[in-house]
Amino acid sequence: MTSVSENITALPNEPDAEQLNAWDRKYQLHPWCPMDSWRDYDNMLVDQAEGIYLWDHKGKRFIDGPGGMWCVQIGYGRQKMADAISTQVMRLAYNSPWTTTTEPSAVLARKIAKMTPGDLNNVFFTTGGSTAVDSALRTVQFLNNRLGRPNKKIVIAREKGYHGSTYLASTVTGKERDKNRFDVESRLVEFLPDVNPYRRPKGMSVEEWCDEKIADLENAIAELGPENVGAFIAEPILCSGGVIVPPPGYHKRTLEVCRKHDIIYISDEVVTGFGRLGHWFASEDVFGIQPDIITCAKGLTSGYLPLGACIISDRIMQRMTGPDQDVLFSNGYTYSAHPVCCAAALTNIEIIEEEGILEHVREVTPHFQKRLHDLIKYPIVGDVRGMGLLGCIEGRPEEDGGNLEAQRKLGALLDEACEEMGLLVRPLINMAVFSPPLIISKDQIDEMFDILEKALQKVTDDMADAA
Structure with missing residues (x-):
């Protein structure tokens, strides 16, 4: 996929990433934006996508865990x-x-x-x-x-x-x-x-x-x-x-x-x-x-x-x-x-x-759900649940579940760790939710859950060090 990173290089007359982010902060109001900081942070500048993957403006590849917003069933880049x-x-x-x-x-x-x-x-x-x-x-x-x-x-x-x-x-x-x-x-x-x-x-x-x-x-x-x-x-x-x-x-x-x-x-x-x-x-x-x-x-x-x-x-x-x-x-x-x-x-x-995508979903669902439910072994995970190609990890920062602030912190840490490792999830307070494109293969399911396991281990270790 080297051609993807080559294609996202800005042309001479096009605004660069810094300019685009500046315009985004100054002029665009995003859904569900926090009103105390909506001009103060950079949203990821997504430039290109293919299959189950997205690339940012620097050419870094991410698995699109949320499938856009629960919706990119057939994946990105369909010429048809x-x-x-x-x-x-x-x-x-x-x-x-x-x-x-x-x-x-x-x-x-x-x-x-x-x-x-x-x-x-x-x-x-x-x-x-x-x-x-x-x-x-x-x-x-x-x-x-x-x-x-x-x-x-x-x-x-x-x-x-x-x-x-x-x-x-x-x-x-x-x-x-x-x-x-x-x-x-x-x-x-x-x-x-x-x-x-x-x-x-x-x-x-x-x-x-x-x-x-x-x-x-x-x-x-x-x-x-x-x-x-x-x-x-x-x-x-x-x-x-x-x-x-x-x-x-x-x-x-x-x-x-x-x-x-x-x-x-x-x-x-x-x-x-x-x-x-x-x-x-x-x-x-x-x-x-x-x-x-x-x-x-x-x-x-x-x-x-x-x-x-x-x-x-x-x-x-x-x-x-x-x-x-x-x-x-x-x-x-x-x-x-x-x-x-x-x-x-x-x-x-x-x-x-x-392409028999409905049949494909039914075929890979058991593997997807098995990998999901295996994550319950991590002590910071309170619950895992899902059906089909839908999944959720609900974090538990403390034995009693923790207060809202602790839950938000745990969710943010997991989201950050996944993003660093090339996986996007949808953070919901203390939860990480994912619904990848339906074309995801078994190998790609493993790729996604391998990252989730590494991210959970990292957050577990970081929280233990901070305790």
């Missing part, structure tokens, strides 16, 4: 994707989704409907995951207004769930340890306690923990009144919360509770959709449920272009339909069903099918 995007740009760069349709969007909608379980056949295209969730929640509101149930609007969500940054999506996001200075519509949401089996009381079985979590949902509905609860939103795996895998049977039982009280079940598959667990969608193939609505994004285009979708069941659509000529489902975006983004999604799906 570049060609498809270029061809569609020249053929038709944009259309109004209000009054026209296109071949890419019509074909993609049909493909997605064929992938989803049951009668989820109605695909509403959005700009990403947040707007997909926002559209799902607006669907709940629209339905209950149509049915004359204006009070049936409360959404039950879960602590540590993440659903996006738009107003409605952030309202139902339950990352309780993040300091939030934005407003949310708290009247519309009720959060259930943490579902993470790692948090269960000592001596409690996983089965008993599951019973308790189902009781949490039933009790919340009883307290709020089923006539006031419109939806339950749940990620199959709570990814940004730390790759939390609910106890076996939890999803089926929560769906049964929702059906009993006519509560819409929204499965947020923005991360788990399009192969992360070895299937197009995880709801039915992995967890055995047919939700009312599925949201997706990220892996839909492997991050090459922004696109999301809110997929609604026939049953819900039929209940929303009526004879009123003046009632519109007035939800939409300028870039809904963008033809170039839809062409990218179709090509992404084609690559996954042609």
Whole structure:
């Protein structure tokens, strides 16, 4: 790969890395930036990528452990994707989704409907995951207004769930340890306690923990009144919360509770959709449920272009339909069903099918999960968990778990050690999360976990020396 480092040398008239970082600090506001220091540090200047690897401006190679942001399923540098995007740009760069349709969007909608379980056949295209969730929640509101149930609007969500940054999506996001200075519509949401089996009381079985979590949902509905609860939103795996895998049977039982009280079940598959667990969608193939609505994004285009979708069941659509000529489902975006983004999604799906990437994920998952679970041997590791090509290491800086400051320090040390050794992970307080491109080979899995082992040993030694 020497050609990569050669290619990233700046041309004479191009700004150098120092200038780019200066402009970045002065002019660009990044997502989730700390307001006390956002002008004071240098973000890594990423210049090029290929396969599962990224290169910075100095030519140093890194394994992309987070897969971008949970999304680069087919890996970087796909010429076929570049060609498809270029061809569609020249053929038709944009259309109004209000009054026209296109071949890419019509074909993609049909493909997605064929992938989803049951009668989820109605695909509403959005700009990403947040707007997909926002559209799902607006669907709940629209339905209950149509049915004359204006009070049936409360959404039950879960602590540590993440659903996006738009107003409605952030309202139902339950990352309780993040300091939030934005407003949310708290009247519309009720959060259930943490579902993470790692948090269960000592001596409690996983089965008993599951019973308790189902009781949490039933009790919340009883307290709020089923006539006031419109939806339950749940990620199959709570990814940004730390790759939390609910106890076996939890999803089926929560769906049964929702059906009993006519509560819409929204499965947020923005991360788990399009192969992360070895299937197009995880709801039915992995967890055995047919939700009312599925949201997706990220892996839909492997991050090459922004696109999301809110997929609604026939049953819900039929209940929303009526004879009123003046009632519109007035939800939409300028870039809904963008033809170039839809062409990218179709090509992404084609690559996954042609190369057998779903089958590959299922084949390498046991090795990935074995290497992950072997990391529990390090004393600073409190828990390891994952499913498919999703993994999380939860650090334990002290025997009692440590305070928040100690947990943040441990997470930062592990992140720094991994980066020094050529691996990017996603740090979440005391956790390191990873979801590499789905094309990762067994040898590359070993390369990634070998670095993680060395990083964990280094942090263990450094903390012992500092004690």
